[in-house]
Amino acid sequence: MVTVLLSGGLGNQMFQYAAAKALATRLNTSLRIDLYTFTKKTQATVRPYELDIFNIVNLPERSTLKGKLITKARPFIQKHRTFFQKFGILTDTYAILYQPVFESITGNITMSGYFQNEKYFKDIVKVLRNDFTFKSPLIDDNLKVSDKIRSSQSVAIHIRRGDYLSQNSQSNFITLDKAYYEKAIRLAINQIKNPEFFVFSEDFEWIKENLNFENYPVTFIDWNKGKNSYIDMQLMSLCKHNIIANSSFSWWAAWLNNNQDKVVIAPGHWFQDEKKNILLDDFYPDGWKKI
Numbered sequence: 145m146v147t148v149l150l151s152g153g154l155g156n157q158m159f160q161y162a163a164a165k166a167l168a169t170r171l172n173t174s175l176r177i178d179l180y181t182f183t184k185k186t187q188a189t190v191r192p193y194e195l196d197i198f199n200i201v202n203l204p205e206r207s208t209l210k211g212k213l214i215t216k217a218r219p220f221i222q223k224h225r226t227f228f229q230k231f232g233i234l235t236d237t238y239a240i241l242y243q244p245v246f247e248s249i250t251g252n253i254t255m256s257g258y259f260q261n262e263k264y265f266k267d268i269v270k271v272l273r274n275d276f277t278f279k280s281p282l283i284d285d286n287l288k289v290s291d292k293i294r295s296s297q298s299v300a301i302h303i304r305r306g307d308y309l310s311q312n313s314q315s316n317f318i319t320l321d322k323a324y325y326e327k328a329i330r331l332a333i334n335q336i337k338n339p340e341f342f343v344f345s346e347d348f349e350w351i352k353e354n355l356n357f358e359n360y361p362v363t364f365i366d367w368n369k370g371k372n373s374y375i376d377m378q379l380m381s382l383c384k385h386n387i388i389a390n391s392s393f394s395w396w397a398a399w400l401n402n403n404q405d406k407v408v409i410a411p412g413h414w415f416q417d418e419k420k421n422i423l424l425d426d427f428y429p430d431g432w433k434k435i
Contacts, residue, residue: 145174148255149211151181154194154374155392156258158276159239161195163246163259165275166268171250176204178254180211197374200275214256221256238420240427260392262399262429276400278378285367286375289342292363293382296340299332299407300383301325302376302394303345317390318413322354327435328387328409329357335407336385344376344394390414399429408432 148164150157161177168175182193195203214221214233221228225235234249236257246264265272282290292298305319332339340361345351348364368375380386380397385407388394398408412434413421428434 145176146171146253146255147176147178149178149181149214150193152258153191153393154377155396157195158396159258159260159392160255162272163264164255165272166265167246167253169268178208178211179205180207181215183207194374197279198275199277199279210254214254218256238423240420240423242426261427282378286379289363289365289379290382293342293379297336297338298383299336299339299341299385299387300380300397301341301343301387302380302389302391302397303343303347303351304389304391305345305347305350316416318416320389320411324411324435325355329355331409331433331435332385332387332407333358333360342379342383344380410434
């Protein structure tokens with residue numbers, strides 16, 4: 145059996161599930177998710193379990209004592225990861241750094257980490273595209289916007305500021321600035337004929353004060369809140385092209401975009417730590433444009 149300790153927001157949960165699903169498939173065994181981290185008190189942003197928005201079937205869920213122990217001992221386990229791999233505990237290093245040991249590890253495995261690299265699940269892409277279909281059909285304003293998205297050269301722009309402005313996030317992630325988005329918009333205009341922009345964010349005041357869309361049509365999507373926030377990913381994935389933030393949420397929206405001719409523009413700086421930014425070339429799928 146493969147067990148994955150889920151944590152983080154929707155995008156992180158998708159990376160964790162995808163890697164665990166790939167490992168379970170290779171080992172021809174079952175997959176289970178451990179929800180312990182969603183029950184513990186934390187100083188980080190509180191995240192709910194969200195994979196139930198997708199059409200994933202036969203996915204047992206429970207919170208276990210083993211999950212609790214691994215979570216609490218994670219810093220120690222990471223320092224001695226090679227030793228603990230012998231006992232079926234697989235942790236990551238940098239979240240976006242692929243670990244080749246993933247290809248050879250066997251037995252009953254418990255995974256703890258984010259495993260944010262397409263190489264982990266490149267062999268089951270078709271399975272994941274089926275698993276990551278959304279259960280609920282779009283309605284009301286979202287349905288109207290989806291019609292506009294489907295009928296235009298739609299470009300999704302994800303601008304994440306809110307929680308990235310907190311002290312906790314600023315120690316790890318950069319907050320993408322006006323220069324990145326203006327360069328990305330200019331690139332989209334140059335490469336896409338008659339683009340129409342669909343902007344997803346929680347800080348539209350900053351957007352309207354700082355960004356210039358050069359008289360191209362723009363639609364601001366600001367109504368999907370709380371438990372409906374995932375619908376932004378659903379809509380972004382329907383757009384023909386994507387400008388993503390340094391966010392696993394918009395990474396997955398672009399990945400789920402099925403347009404064969406899609407233009408995906410991604411930031412060349414994601415983290416405060418430049419050693420991690422060097423890894424971005426391996427983190428982005430082939431064809432994505434890093435600026």
